[in-house]
Structure formats: structure tokens, C-alpha cells
Amino acid sequence: MQPAIHHFDGVPFVADPYRAGTYVREDVFWRQFTITCRGEVEYREDDPIYGTFWRPCTLEIGQCGLIEQAISLIEQCYAEDRFDLSDDDEALSFRPESFTVVDRNERLVLTGEVRTPGIRWCLPVTSDQEAEQVIKEARALYDEASYEHSWDNYCTAKNLRLQARVLQGRLVDRFWRVPARKAIEQHVPS
Numbered sequence: 001m002q003p004a005i006h007h008f009d010g011v012p013f014v015a016d017p018y019r020a021g022t023y024v025r026e027d028v029f030w031r032q033f034t035i036t037c038r039g040e041v042e043y044r045e046d047d048p049i050y051g052t053f054w055r056p057c058t059l060e061i062g063q064c065g066l067i068e069q070a071i072s073l074i075e076q077c078y079a080e081d082r083f084d085l086s087d088d089d090e091a092l093s094f095r096p097e098s099f100t101v102v103d104r105n106e107r108l109v110l111t112g113e114v115r116t117p118g119i120r121w122c123l124p125v126t127s128d129q130e131a132e133q134v135i136k137e138a139r140a141l142y143d144e145a146s147y148e149h150s151w152d153n154y155c156t157a158k159n160l161r162l163q164a165r166v167l168q169g170r171l172v173d174r175f176w177r178v179p180a181r182k183a184i185e186q187h188v189p190s
Contacts, residue, residue, distance in 0.1 A: 030065040032104050037061050039096040067183040070101045109176045111169025121184045124172035138164040
């Protein structure tokens with residue numbers, strides 16, 4: 001879907017496909033969604049005998065104007081292992097865990113979990129009651145992660161926290177629930 005462009009006083013505006021009867025200045029429209037990737041960066045230990053270690057990191061992947069474009073950009077970035085670590089001279093590699101799309105007001109639009117061989121998209125909740133249930137389930141996972149962490153089960157705790165974050169990826173803002181669900185359902189994996 002390519003939105004229509006209209007000119008008002010010589011300035012291009014896009015007919016916003018998500019808000020009927022609304023026009024957004026073209027340069028603003030094509031940056032309305034910000035895509036980030038949460039994962040871990042690998043670094044060398046100070047003493048090479050100890051090998052490497054991993055540290056949590058969030059990278060900005062890009063911006064776009066349509067949810068469908070965000071999905072395509074994320075899948076292309078993941079398929080091509082295109083993660084820009086040029087700002088970090090000591091980084092060896094990046095291991096992605098999840099992708100998040102937010103609008104210019106920082107409202108959640110879409111989340112995707114990295115699952116070999118691709119991305120598993122988190123279907124948005126359909127109601128506030130379902131959202132409450134997701135919040136309870138995520139809270140239970142965080143509580144369990146805290147318990148495991150207290151017993152020095154760090155890998156288990158880390159995995160439980162990741163599960164909770166992915167589950168929270170279903171908590172899409174009310175406005176974006178229907179467009180995000182529609183984009184996911186119409187998406188054909190590449």
C-alpha cells in the first residue's frame with residue numbers, strides 16, 4: 001500500500017492510511033515509526049585467556065512510515081545480519097533477541113521475537129481484558145525470573161525475562177492494535 005501524496009501550498013503531505021481524513025507532512029510521515037533491536041553485544045575480556053562476554057544492548061535499526069515497511073525492514077536486517085556496531089570499536093558481534101516498532105509518541109506498534117530461522121511477530125491483544133491477562137502473565141514471569149536469579153540461575157532468569165518482554169510485545173497501543181494485526185496477517189514471510 002503506497003499512500004497518496006497531496007500538495008498544499010507546494011508542500012507535500014501524505015494521506016495518512018491510519019487516520020482517515022488526516023494529512024501528515026511527507027518528511028514527518030516517513031519517519032513516524034522507529035525500529036529498534038534489543039540483543040547482546042559480544043566483547044573481549046581484558047585478559048584474553050577468559051575469552052569474551054556479552055552485554056545487553058539496544059540498536060536503532062531505522063525509521064519508516066508504514067507498518068508493512070517496518071516488517072520488511074526488520075526481516076531484511078535480520079536476514080542480512082545488518083546491525084551497525086560502527087560506533088563501538090570494541091564490539092565483536094551482535095546477537096539480536098527482539099525488534100520493537102514505536103510511533104513518534106513512543107507508543108508500541110509492533111514487536112517481533114527472533115526465532116530461527118526468522119522473526120515471530122507478536123499478535124497484538126484484542127481487548128483491554130486480554131491486555132490485563134498478558135500483564136499478569138508477564139508479571140509472573142518476572143517474579144519467577146527474580147526467584148531464579150536469587151538462586152544464581154542466571155541463564156534461566158535471563159530466558160524468563162526475555163519471555164516476559166516478548167509477551168509484553170502483545171501490549172500494543174489501542175490505536176495500533178488493528179493496523180498492526182492486519183499487517184501481520186497480510187504479511188508473507190520472505
